[in-house]
Amino acid sequence: MREPTTHPEWQPRVVAFLCNWCSYTGADLAGISRLPWSPAVHIVRVMCSGRLDPTFVVRAFRMGADGVIVSGCHPGDCHYQKGNYKALRRVHLLKRLLADFGVEPERLRLVWVSASEGGAWAKIANEMEATVRRLGPLRLEPDPRRDEACIAYETAPEAEIPPGPPFSKGGAEVSSSAERGVS
């Protein structure tokens, strides 16, 4: 959890939510290509940038992040067609909300990184670390109850999912929808 951030040995922490299809693969490429990029950036893989609930971002800030990157496929390239546009709208609105809270909107950055852009990812990660170093640690009023709520949210038991149809039927439906996806 967030410790006092006036410590002289403070190091920035950036949480990056990367979509599975483009950006995570792009970051992977940066690694395979032996490109050095900031160790301050910690990656969380999500299936799509459109999966990003804005709650994830505020929770990352509450739990110790000084900056957050959201990265998806380039416009028009989304694996799920429109998820990255959803992320675009959310981040624009969320930045306004962060400003209202007194959090510098630059602490949240939305970028597009394709699977072939390892270099772009390395550059973005380094830039974000520099941005956060310039802004300094994110100062949130310490509040153990809010921290507890964040942890409880993380560890809450999954809602009970009612049993689905028999496996054979489900399997048939999956394959037919997969075919539709290919065509």
Add this chain to the structure above:
Amino acid sequence: MKDKAKLALYWASSCGGCEIAVLELEEKILDVAAAFDIVFWPVAIDFKVKDVEAMADGSIDLCLFNGAVRNSDNEYMARLLRAKSKVLVAFGSCAYEGCIPALANTRDPATIYDWVYRDSPSTDNAEGVRPQTANTVALGGNGNTGTVELPVFYDTVRTLDQTVDVDYYVPGCPPQAHQIQAVLETVIDCLQNGKPLPPKGAVLGAGDKTCCDECPRERKERKLKKFVRPHEIIPDPDLCLLDQGMVCMGPATRSGCGGLCVAVGVPCRGCYGPPPNSLDQGTKMVSALASVIDSQDPEEIERILDGIVDPIGTFYRFSMGKATLGRALGARIPEDGAPSS
């Protein structure tokens, strides 16, 4: 006949609406009076704080505590009633999640004092008088003096459960009468028939879906090019208000009120708090609103978002006390905890 259960009601930093909501039980209030001895209820019955102080710990069976904790007096009463009560209920939005008082957490106390005692257009305070926690005044004309004390104004408005241990929560601004009745009946059922109470920490007197679930309007999942404010349009009586461009908090709000506001053409303001399993009402609303904007162009999105006036005050109108990010960070928080005026 054995003693009746003891009931206490108290208001801390609140508007009094929750108290009126209890009276809205109408003739059912007689059932409450039949089942409970009301031992403390400043708004209606003349008991004093010293009467509560004199009670044994745990001697009140049920305490409905409404209002946020804004100052030292609120905190004293919260701690006192916690000690004296077996079951303490955070009753209403202020006690549950801060409500309107907690919107003050977007500013620091100095800014609030400057506005209230100096800058607001209706202020006439040429001497620059500010509230003092202790003030010496002359008593009579014979040179005697006495000290008048005011509670300490806290930096941060806190919810009841950020101050003391809370057993149950009843959301709503105010809680609706039929829900209050349901909560009281649950407790009466426990006392009289030995039925078990819900698990500690439960939200009582509310649904487990969103306000949209109770809304009588038809949703067509329209996409929006523009947000409108309530005074700018006369809404269609049958269609979803969000579809019509109003910022309606329904998708990010717990059900339970019966859709009162939306039924009369007023967008939901979010008073029943976040739905179950969501951490933060405001970011839930960001998520929902971003989905209805019809644009893929950053500049156009910004133009559309300009139509949402005051995002923080809209999305956290009732839940600022529980907002994940906490209070405004730009605000300087003095070390000693006293207002820096």
